[in-house]
Amino acid sequence: xxxxxxxxxxxxxxxxxxxxxxxxxxxxxxxxxxxxxxxxxxxxxxxxxxxxxxxxxxxxxxxxxxxxxxxxxxxxxxxxxxxxxxxxxxxxxxxxxxxxxxxxxxxxxxxxxxxxxxxxxxxxxxxxxxxxxxxxxxxxxxxxxxxxxxxxxxxxxxxxxxxxxxxxxxxxxxxxxxxxxxxxxxxxxxxxxxxxxxxxxxxxxxxxxxxxxxxxxxxxxxxxxxxxxxxxxxxxxxxxxxxxxxxxxxxxxxxxxxxxxxxxxxxxxxxxxxxxxxxxxxxxxx
Amino acid sequence: xxxxxxxxxxxxxxxxxxxxxxxxxxxxxxxxxxxxxxxxxxxxxxxxxxxxxxxxxxxxxxxxxxxxxxxxxxxxxxxxxxxxxxxxxxxxxxxxxxxxxxxxxxxxxxxxxxxxxxxxxxxxxxxxxxxxxxxxxxxxxxxxxxxxxxxxxxxxxxxxxxxxxxxxxxxxxxxxxxxxxxxxxxxxxxxxxxxxxxxxxxxxxxxxxxxxxxxxxxxxxxxxxxxxxxxxxxxxxxxxxxxxxxxxxxxxxxxxxxxxxxxxxxxxxxxxxxxxxxxxxxxxxxxxxxxxxxxxxxxxxxxxxx
Numbered sequence: 013x014x015x016x017x018x019x020x021x022x023x024x025x026x027x028x029x030x031x032x033x034x035x036x037x038x039x040x041x042x043x044x045x046x047x048x049x050x051x052x053x054x055x056x057x058x059x060x061x062x063x064x065x066x067x068x069x070x071x072x073x074x075x076x077x078x079x080x081x082x083x084x085x086x087x088x089x090x091x092x093x094x095x096x097x098x099x100x101x102x103x104x105x106x107x108x109x110x111x112x113x114x115x116x117x118x119x120x121x122x123x124x125x126x127x128x129x130x131x132x133x134x135x136x137x138x139x140x141x142x143x144x145x146x147x148x149x150x151x152x153x154x155x156x157x158x159x160x161x162x163x164x165x166x167x168x169x170x171x172x173x174x175x176x177x178x179x180x181x182x183x184x185x186x187x188x189x190x191x192x193x194x195x196x197x198x199x200x201x202x203x204x205x206x207x208x209x210x211x212x213x214x215x216x217x218x219x220x221x222x223x224x225x226x227x228x229x230x231x232x233x234x235x236x237x238x239x240x241x242x243x244x245x246x247x248x249x250x251x252x253x254x255x256x257x258x259x260x261x262x263x264x265x266x267x268x269x270x271x272x273x274x275x276x277x278x279x280x281x282x283x284x285x286x287x288x289x290x291x292x293x294x295x296x297x298x
Numbered sequence: 299x300x301x302x303x304x305x306x307x308x309x310x311x312x313x314x315x316x317x318x319x320x321x322x323x324x325x326x327x328x329x330x331x332x333x334x335x336x337x338x339x340x341x342x343x344x345x346x347x348x349x350x351x352x353x354x355x356x357x358x359x360x361x362x363x364x365x366x367x368x369x370x371x372x373x374x375x376x377x378x379x380x381x382x383x384x385x386x387x388x389x390x391x392x393x394x395x396x397x398x399x400x401x402x403x404x405x406x407x408x409x410x411x412x413x414x415x416x417x418x419x420x421x422x423x424x425x426x427x428x429x430x431x432x433x434x435x436x437x438x439x440x441x442x443x444x445x446x447x448x449x450x451x452x453x454x455x456x457x458x459x460x461x462x463x464x465x466x467x468x469x470x471x472x473x474x475x476x477x478x479x480x481x482x483x484x485x486x487x488x489x490x491x492x493x494x495x496x497x498x499x500x501x502x503x504x505x506x507x508x509x510x511x512x513x514x515x516x517x518x519x520x521x522x523x524x525x526x527x528x529x530x531x532x533x534x535x536x537x538x539x540x541x542x543x544x545x546x547x548x549x550x551x552x553x554x555x556x557x558x559x560x561x562x563x564x565x566x567x568x569x570x571x572x573x574x575x576x577x578x579x580x581x582x583x584x585x586x587x588x589x590x591x592x593x594x595x596x597x598x599x600x601x602x603x604x
Binding site for chain 1: 329346404440
């Protein structure tokens with residue numbers, strides 16, 4: 013069980029004990045297969061020949077061509093999603109960077125109330141504030157806009173992001189920014205030149221979670237966006253299923269899933285360390 | 299600088315008051331964007347949902363004045379209200395038990411570091427990178443009787459995944475377990491790694507078996523983590539929407555309508571009544587707060603009893 017006893021186990025490894033561990037390999041290999049198979053099958057199937065799709069004869073990217081030509085064009089939906097995701101990432105980073113700095117380094121009246129209020133967003137069901145958010149965004153002319161969707165996504169990212177940034181700043185010795193300020197830097201100068209480089213890992217984690225959330229979100233654009241040329245990718249692919257006279261184009265749907273999932277999987281694999289940091293921080297305990 | 303402000307000395311008290319005032323001002327300046335977002339996009343909507351729930355508020359024409367308690371009456375007498383609550387609770391219990399159990403199992407499986415276990419961790423975690431909507435679309439094709447990998451099997455054995463109420467429920471739960479098991483594994487893994495080695499060492503010296511160590515050392519020390527995972531899982535499951543919206547559209551025979559789907563339908567599909575939707579939202583909000591407080595309390599009390 014413990015690492016120490018495991019080490020002993022490993023020393024005793026022989027062909028015999030390897031055979032004894034066959035059930036273990038079958039179990040864990042089987043589990044890995046269950047988790048990976050749906051993804052691999054979809055990717056393969058999206059380029060494989062299948063009747064009733066746009067790729068009937070031989071292997072190829074027919075399904076992707078159909079997907080590309082769907083209504084406003086998949087490029088448009090992709091661009092919409094990129095816009096919402098990047099705006100969400102930038103807004104979340106800027107707001108939580110400044111907020112985290114304030115919570116970690118300054119004393120001001122209402123500080124604890126504001127921090128708890130930010131974390132309280134986690135406690136309130138997403139769907140219950142979407143109805144009034146729809147009304148508020150309509151009132152200020154941001155309903156049916158991608159900016160409106162990004163603002164809502166940013167708000168839902170704030171509890172995690174603020175918490176992450178606050179402990180990010182708190183883990184940096186105060187001497188670092190104080191030294192800069194003794195040297196005549198303003199508090200913003202200290203933040204910009206000294207602290208930002210030091211909290212970069214936290215910022216990557218915050219940015220990664222914000223991107224994944226915004227890129228994948230379905231319910232906010234579903235409720236807030238009316239015009240089909242402003243749809244984000246998940247919405248467009250979901251609607252694509254009922255494209256031709258109620259007949260589902262499974263091939264194009266598979267291609268859509270690949271286009272949706274690929275950026276997330278690549279980002280996840282590249283930044284896995286930073287993804288795990290989000291859990292290590294205890295930010296979910298907020 | 300804030301250290302100076304935090305600890306005013308007698309000699310420089312006036313100096314440090316201005317300092318601390320400046321520090322407070324600066325603090326507020328940095329926190330202002332957060333405050334504005336929380337106020338405009340969270341606090342005001344939260345207050346508004348209560349007002350809306352007591353007002354006649356059609357989707358297109360807006361606020362038509364107070365009609366309390368008519369929305370609440372209409373909400374609870376909606377023909378899907380009770381069914382959707384029962385179904386959501388059933389789904390929540392099923393998903394939570396499976397996800398926490400499997401998350402714990404997977405975490406124990408990949409606890410130590412080795413190359414193979416690193417691979418397993420990544421394999422279990424990859425689905426967590428996908429959006430719920432993407433995962434639902436993926437399984438929509440997988441479960442399809444025409445295009446899925448089980449299409450031939452479904453034809454010859456004559457079964458469907460989504461055709462019956464129970465089939466639809468279990469198929470959706472499978473999708474959710476696939477998508478979230480890695481997330482809970484990681485959450486529990488972090489908890490496991492927080493348990494100091496000395497505790498295991500002590501258990502080993504006392505001659506505890508593996509099972510004894512797990513029951514009497516690992517589980518009790520893991521309780522805070524398991525509590526957190528359960529609260530997250532219950533909250534997430536009670537708010538289930540995308541998976542059913544995409545996979546089952548609430549069918550077959552309206553058997554898989556969740557509470558959030560009911561809110562969406564009342565507000566934007568057909569009835570177009572934001573007032574009634576807000577009333578259901580308030581009911582969900584209050585119920586969720588009560589459920590979460592009850593959960594946290596029971597988890598806190600449990601260790602003292604045992």
